[in-house]
Amino acid sequence: MGLRLIPHESNIIEVKDLKKSYSGSPAVDGINLSIASGSCFGLLGPNGAGKTTTVEMMENIISQDSGDIFYKQDARNKTFNQEIGIQFQQTELLAYLTVEETLKTFAAFYDKHLPVADIIDLCMLENVKNSLNNKISGGQRQRLLLGLALLNDPDLIFLDEPTTGLDPQARKHIWEIIRDRNLKGKTIILTTHYMEEAQSICDTIAIMDNGRIIEQGSPEALIDKHCKDVDCPENLESVFLKLTGKSLRE
Amino acid sequence: MMSFKRMWALFVARNFEFIRDRAGFGWNILFPFLIVAGFGVIFSSDTRSEYKLGVFPVKETRMVVKELKIPEKLKAYDYIKIVPFETHDEAINKLLHHKIDILLENKGPELKYWISDSSPKGYVLEKVVKESIIPEEFFVSRVIKQQIQGEQIRYIDWLFPGILGMNIMFSSLFGVGYVIVRYRRSGVLKRLKATPVTAFEYLTAQMISRVLILLSTSFLVWFGCDFFFSFQMQGAYFDAFVVFLAGTICLVSLGLIIACRGTNEELTNGIINFICWPMMFLAEVWFSVEGASSWVKNAAQALPLTHFLSAVRKIINDGATLSDVSPEITILLVMSLIFLSIGSLLFSWTK
Numbered sequence: 001m002g003l004r005l006i007p008h009e010s011n012i013i014e015v016k017d018l019k020k021s022y023s024g025s026p027a028v029d030g031i032n033l034s035i036a037s038g039s040c041f042g043l044l045g046p047n048g049a050g051k052t053t054t055v056e057m058m059e060n061i062i063s064q065d066s067g068d069i070f071y072k073q074d075a076r077n078k079t080f081n082q083e084i085g086i087q088f089q090q091t092e093l094l095a096y097l098t099v100e101e102t103l104k105t106f107a108a109f110y111d112k113h114l115p116v117a118d119i120i121d122l123c124m125l126e127n128v129k130n131s132l133n134n135k136i137s138g139g140q141r142q143r144l145l146l147g148l149a150l151l152n153d154p155d156l157i158f159l160d161e162p163t164t165g166l167d168p169q170a171r172k173h174i175w176e177i178i179r180d181r182n183l184k185g186k187t188i189i190l191t192t193h194y195m196e197e198a199q200s201i202c203d204t205i206a207i208m209d210n211g212r213i214i215e216q217g218s219p220e221a222l223i224d225k226h227c228k229d230v231d232c233p234e235n236l237e238s239v240f241l242k243l244t245g246k247s248l249r250e
Numbered sequence: 251m252m253s254f255k256r257m258w259a260l261f262v263a264r265n266f267e268f269i270r271d272r273a274g275f276g277w278n279i280l281f282p283f284l285i286v287a288g289f290g291v292i293f294s295s296d297t298r299s300e301y302k303l304g305v306f307p308v309k310e311t312r313m314v315v316k317e318l319k320i321p322e323k324l325k326a327y328d329y330i331k332i333v334p335f336e337t338h339d340e341a342i343n344k345l346l347h348h349k350i351d352i353l354l355e356n357k358g359p360e361l362k363y364w365i366s367d368s369s370p371k372g373y374v375l376e377k378v379v380k381e382s383i384i385p386e387e388f389f390v391s392r393v394i395k396q397q398i399q400g401e402q403i404r405y406i407d408w409l410f411p412g413i414l415g416m417n418i419m420f421s422s423l424f425g426v427g428y429v430i431v432r433y434r435r436s437g438v439l440k441r442l443k444a445t446p447v448t449a450f451e452y453l454t455a456q457m458i459s460r461v462l463i464l465l466s467t468s469f470l471v472w473f474g475c476d477f478f479f480s481f482q483m484q485g486a487y488f489d490a491f492v493v494f495l496a497g498t499i500c501l502v503s504l505g506l507i508i509a510c511r512g513t514n515e516e517l518t519n520g521i522i523n524f525i526c527w528p529m530m531f532l533a534e535v536w537f538s539v540e541g542a543s544s545w546v547k548n549a550a551q552a553l554p555l556t557h558f559l560s561a562v563r564k565i566i567n568d569g570a571t572l573s574d575v576s577p578e579i580t581i582l583l584v585m586s587l588i589f590l591s592i593g594s595l596l597f598s599w600t601k
Contacts, residue, residue, distance in 0.1 A: 059444060061440060061443060061444060061600065062600070078446075081444065081445055081446045082446050084444070086441075086444040088437060088440060088441060088444070090437055091436075091437040091438070091440065091441045092436035092437055092438055093438065093441070094263055094266075094267050094438065095267070095271075096266055096267045096270035096271055097263055097266055097267065101263070101266065104259075105259045105260070105262070105263045106445065108255050108256060108258070108259035109256050109259065109445040109446050109447050110445070110446060111446075132270070148441075
């Protein structure tokens with residue numbers, strides 16, 4: 001008889017021995033995670049490490065081949081989608097709706113939601129709120145996608161590479177929004193290729209490679225543990241390179 | 251739990267998408283107009299010819315029909331166009347390539363002609379040519395023409411419901427099937443899956459939106475075309491509306507089956523064409539399949555467009571009532587139920 005995970009009440013989401021294969025090749029190979037309520041959790045790894053697959057299983061977008069996922073100490077039920085917010089890595093929106101109409105449409109999906117005007121203000125979308133989705137820039141689109149993820153004031157927010165392709169100013173603005181939500185007690189699960197982003201925002205980091213978690217801890221603890229050499233710069237990128245032997249964008 | 255608020259939001263969003271996509275919206279209105287206008291021009295022309303009769307040797311620029319040395323009756327027949335050729339070789343070449351149906355020598359008094367044995371029209375025209383040398387008096391008291399009772403149906407009156415039905419079919423399958431597959435590929439459906447929206451709410455909103463849009467555009471096309479062609483409407487407009495509603499629901503439901511799976515737009519395009527083209531011909535959009543093999547007729551009965559057009563033509567052309575077309579409406583509703591059930595059961599947001 002296998003071990004049974006007993007969910008801890010301080011954890012908002014826990015996964016046990018999660019596995020997923022595509023055409024016989026394991027994408028996620030027995031992952032265990034416990035994410036504390038109110039934390040900002042960063043999932044790092046090179047391309048193809050299994051980050052998105054792991055996160056999408058936690059989001060209930062794809063189903064796992066085996067393993068358990070607990071949300072607030074229980075199996076995910078129909079209210080799960082009311083309480084989470086997701087920003088996917090690649091998503092198109094309805095091209096002929098305006099930014100404001102898109103937010104209002106999505107707001108109607110939830111039993112409770114923040115005022116659309118507040119989201120427009122928070123994500124700095126005021127000047128494009130009447131623009132069609134197919135007419136806004138990449139940065140504005142990312143802010144809109146983040147706004148959609150925050151619309152229902154979710155307890156748990158999944159952000160899959162939310163700043164990829166953005167200029168430094170737009171990235172920093174998104175970091176501020178993430179920090180703001182986190183300070184309000186919301187749990188953030190973030191995947192990113194930007195080490196400084198993870199180091200700056202996250203209080204816990206897990207590094208994945210080949211479908212497995214190879215290291216986990218706070219950014220400071222990971223740096224302390226893996227950057228003892230004189231020639232090793234004390235940052236998360238050094239830790240990452242040392243553990244995976246790969247560049248972040250390989 | 252099902253939420254009307256969510257369905258309404260999806261319904262409104264889809265309508266905005268359709269109306270603001272000017273190219274798609276415009277084409278949905280313009281396409282049937284163009285088809286009907288094209289046929290209107292063709293069938294209102296006095297020069298329409300079904301058969302082409304070649305004559306040689308004739309100077310093309312100097313042809314005067316009444317001076318040709320061919321039977322007089324042939325010169326006066328409707329639906330026969332006389333085509334002049336200067337040389338025998340040129341004319342024979344056209345006959346071999348089915349550009350003309352029969353070739354006559356412009357000589358007389360002996361009637362010399364050529365036909366292609368592989369040409370059905372040539373076969374018929376040969377009989378006409380032979381008949382043309384028989385004096386009209388021969389037929390008196392031997393052949394008696396009877397008049398059709400009642401108002402005759404113009405081809406365009408018969409064709410028009412078919413054009414509307416075809417437009418609804420294409421718009422249903424492409425507007426629902428193709429669009430949802432595109433949304434799946436681009437991640438729009440995945441984004442919706444991350445919300446409390448259920449597949450039932452999403453599909454219902456898509457269906458209602460498309461039915462409303464198609465009925466509205468069909469209404470516009472009908473009355474726009476009616477302005478130019480003055481269609482003969484024998485039945486009640488309400489009865490026609492009910493049939494259009496049932497037919498549209500059925501075809502949109504068929505679109506939902508195509509939409510239920512897949513992310514490959516090219517494959518979906520192929521599947522939709524594979525469904526549309528046979529349905530267009532077997533369901534008698536352009537011409538009747540009366541006289542076709544029994545298996546063709548049986549196959550046609552399995553297609554929703556067949557029952558849709560049968561019912562709508564009975565109302566428009568023959569003045570039938572809802573009671574008269576209740577079998578067709580019942581079949582359409584049963585098919586809708588089957589298609590919707592299959593579409594809902596197989597629907598995937600991401601696969």
